[in-house]
Amino acid sequence: MVYNVIIIGSGPAGLTAAIYAARANLEPLVIAGATPGGQLMVTSDVENYPGFPNGIQGPELMQLFREQALRFGTTLINADIVSADLRRYPFSLSTSDTTYQCKSVIIATGATAKWIGLDSETRLRGKGVSACATCDGFFFRGKRVAVVGGGDAALEEANFLTKFATSVTVIHRRDALRASKIMQDRAKANPKISFIWNSEVIEVLGDTHVTGLKLKNVRTDERMNVQTDGLFVAIGHEPNTSIFKGQLDLDVKGYMVVHDHTRTSVDGVFTAGDVHDHHYRQAITAAGFGCMAAIDVERWLEEKGVATA
Numbered sequence: 001m002v003y004n005v006i007i008i009g010s011g012p013a014g015l016t017a018a019i020y021a022a023r024a025n026l027e028p029l030v031i032a033g034a035t036p037g038g039q040l041m042v043t044s045d046v047e048n049y050p051g052f053p054n055g056i057q058g059p060e061l062m063q064l065f066r067e068q069a070l071r072f073g074t075t076l077i078n079a080d081i082v083s084a085d086l087r088r089y090p091f092s093l094s095t096s097d098t099t100y101q102c103k104s105v106i107i108a109t110g111a112t113a114k115w116i117g118l119d120s121e122t123r124l125r126g127k128g129v130s131a132c133a134t135c136d137g138f139f140f141r142g143k144r145v146a147v148v149g150g151g152d153a154a155l156e157e158a159n160f161l162t163k164f165a166t167s168v169t170v171i172h173r174r175d176a177l178r179a180s181k182i183m184q185d186r187a188k189a190n191p192k193i194s195f196i197w198n199s200e201v202i203e204v205l206g207d208t209h210v211t212g213l214k215l216k217n218v219r220t221d222e223r224m225n226v227q228t229d230g231l232f233v234a235i236g237h238e239p240n241t242s243i244f245k246g247q248l249d250l251d252v253k254g255y256m257v258v259h260d261h262t263r264t265s266v267d268g269v270f271t272a273g274d275v276h277d278h279h280y281r282q283a284i285t286a287a288g289f290g291c292m293a294a295i296d297v298e299r300w301l302e303e304k305g306v307a308t309a
Contacts, residue, residue, distance in 0.1 A: 002101045003101070003102040003103070004027060004028065004102065004103050004306075005102060005301075006029045006030075006031060006100055006105055007028055007029070007105075007106045008031050008081055009030075009031075009033065009038070009108035009275070010108075011037065011062070011110050011273060012038065012040065012062075012065065013110070013272040013273025013286040014032070014106070014273070015062070015290070016290030016294070017290035017297075018074040019065075020295060021074075021294040021298065022069060022073045022074045023072050024294070026297070027073055028074050029074075029076075030077070031077055031080075031093065031100070033080050034079060034080045036066075037066075038286075040058035040059070040061060040062050040283060041058060046058050046135075079095040079096070079098075080096070081095060081109075081243060082094055082095060082096055082243070086244070086269055089103075091103075091104075091268070091269070104269070105269045105270065106270045106294065106297060107248075107256065107264070108271070108289075108293070109241065110239075110273055110274045110275055111255075111274040111281070112238050114237060115233055116148065116201055116233060118202070118203060120205070121201075123204075124204050124206055124231075127206075127209045127210065128206065128209045128210025128229060129210060129230070129231045130233070131233050133147075133157040133160045133161050133234075134160065136232075137161050137164050141165075142164075142165075143165055143229035144165060144168075144227065145165045145167075145228055145230040146213060146230070146231050147171070147231075147234055148200075148231065148232070149236075150170075153234045154172075154234035155170070155177070155184065158190075159187060159193070162192040169195070169196060171201060171213075171215065171226075172196070173200045198217055198218050198219050199216065200215065201215060201231070202223075212226055212228055213225070237274070237278065239253065239255045239276075240275060244256075255277075256276035258276050261296055262293040270296055270300075272289035272292065273286035276289075277289060
């Protein structure tokens with residue numbers, strides 16, 4: 001069987017693409033990943049997604065996306081893509097035990113936040129540990145928070161968090177920031193932002209929620225505890241594009257390069273969500289890109305005359 005379209009990924013981008021493609025009678029196949037649902041599966045409260053005035057749990061929201069996609073005739077399998085052949089047509093996508101062929105592809109594999117790598121950080125993720133100030137900053141109104149990182153992203157997070165938190169402590173493992181001068185000046189001029197230099201987090205403290213951090217000075221090896229109600233890790237994201245290297249155009253950071261809305265460098269291959277969008281990184285924008293990619297696929301298949309009725 002050759003599918004009209006295979007969608008790789010099952011976060012907001014992938015499942016929105018599936019909803020639109022299924023409603024266009026394209027009978028999409030979603031290869032959802034062994035751990036489907038994207039980054040919202042590790043997000044507890046989602047309060048900025050339209051249509052849910054009282055908020056919704058991240059996993060619950062993704063389950064609703066999934067049910068809606070299935071309702072319109074999407075086929076969905078929980079498996080990871082291990083290889084892709086986009087050089088020959090029809091395209092071939094392989095999991096560990098099956099190879100699927102298709103006329104078009106939507107890559108919605110997302111990006112993975114880089115974490116410090118601590119067991120305590122993983123345990124308290126969604127309980128005070130976050131990688132997205134825009135998503136979770138509101139929950140820290142009137143509280144103290146810390147941000148780990150030294151680049152533009154870290155200082156953007158820190159400045160944004162001052163809208164809610166009483167204080168923001170930026171923790172950086174060097175004695176100078178990597179951020180642009182304008183971002184540094186803005187952060188250093190903000191009375192709510194302070195800095196701890198030459199230090200790294202070695203443990204996130206707290207049982208059911210974050211209560212503090214244990215830091216180590218990388219020069220003196222001195223330890224110290226810092227009280228905080230939240231930890232925002234801002235050391236970057238890694239786009240999930242490794243299996244496409246050498247076949248599709250990627251930028252220097254590994255993100256998909258888009259041409260003409262959602263098209264990639266290979267005709268018939270499209271992309272949606274955080275796998276190419278490193279600017280917004282929101283569920284609502286990912287869903288929007290998923291909609292765009294599905295519409296682009298439908299029109300492309302019609303132009304080529306290869307879509308089934």
